[in-house]
Amino acid sequence: xxxxxxxxxxxxxxxxxxxxxxxxxxxxxxxxxxxxxxxxxxxxxxxxxxxxxxxxxxxxxxxxxxxxxxxxxxxxxxxxxxxxxxxxxxxxxxxxxxxxxxxxxxxxxxxxxxxxxxxxxxxxxxxxxxxxxxxxx
Numbered sequence: 001x002x003x004x005x006x007x008x009x010x011x012x013x014x015x016x017x018x019x020x021x022x023x024x025x026x027x028x029x030x031x032x033x034x035x036x037x038x039x040x041x042x043x044x045x046x047x048x049x050x051x052x053x054x055x056x057x058x059x060x061x062x063x064x065x066x067x068x069x070x071x072x073x074x075x076x077x078x079x080x081x082x083x084x085x086x087x088x089x090x091x092x093x094x095x096x097x098x099x100x101x102x103x104x105x106x107x108x109x110x111x112x113x114x115x116x117x118x119x120x121x122x123x124x125x126x127x128x129x130x131x132x133x134x135x136x137x
Contacts (some may be wrong), residue, residue, distance in 0.1 A: 003043060004026040004084020010042035011035065011107040019109050019117040024049060026116075032098040035068070035116055036086055037045075039100060045071060045133075052132050058096040060095045060128060063088050072131035085132050089125035099123055 001009075020029025037049045047070040064074070064131055072086055085101040099108040105118040 002084065003045075003135055004082055006043045006084070007039050007086075008083040008100060008107070008134055010039040011103075012102050012118060013042070014038060014116045015105050015118050016105065019110075019111055019114045019116070021111075023109075030109050030116055031111075033066075035107065035109045036100060037100050040070060040133075047071070058094055059062060060088075060096075063098075063129065067129070067131045071134045075130045075132055079130075079132075081130070082132065085130050087123055087127050088129035088131075089123050091125050092130045093121040094127070097125065 014026045014030065014035060017026040018029040018032065019093055021031050022034070023029035023031050024034045024037060030038060038048050040047050067086070077083070081101055083101055083103040087099045087101060088097060089097045090095045097108065099106045102118060104121050106121055106123050107116065107118050110117045
C-alpha cells in the first residue's frame with residue numbers, strides 16, 4: 001500500500017467528523033485544510049497548517065506553498081488521478097476547497113452539511129491543483 005493509499009484510508013476514517021472552521025481535530029471538528037492535515041498526521045506525516053486563511057479570498061501561490069511544505073508535489077494534467085491525491089477546487093471565484101481523492105469518492109469537510117463527507121467522484125468543482133504525496137525514502 002502506497003502512502004497515497006494510506007492517506008485516502010485515513011481520510012475515509014474521518015467521514016462523519018464535525019465541521020469546524022479552522023478545525024484541526026477530528027473529535028472537535030475539521031475544515032478542509034484540517035482534514036488534509038489530520039489525514040497526513042494519521043499516516044505519520046506532520047504539517048504546519050496556516051491559521052490565517054479565510055473562507056474567501058485565497059490565492060493559488062499560497063496554497064502551492066502550503067502543499068510544498070506539507071510534502072505534496074504538483075501533478076501535471078497528463079498524470080492520471082490516483083487515490084490519495086489532494087485536490088484544490090475553486091468553488092467560486094477566489095474561494096478554494098481542498099479534497100482528498102479516495103478512488104471512487106472525494107473526501108472533504110462539507111460546511112453546509114456540517115461534517116466530513118465522502119462524495120461520489122469526480123470533484124463537483126473545477127480542479128485548479130492536484131498534488132501527490134512525495135514518497136519517503
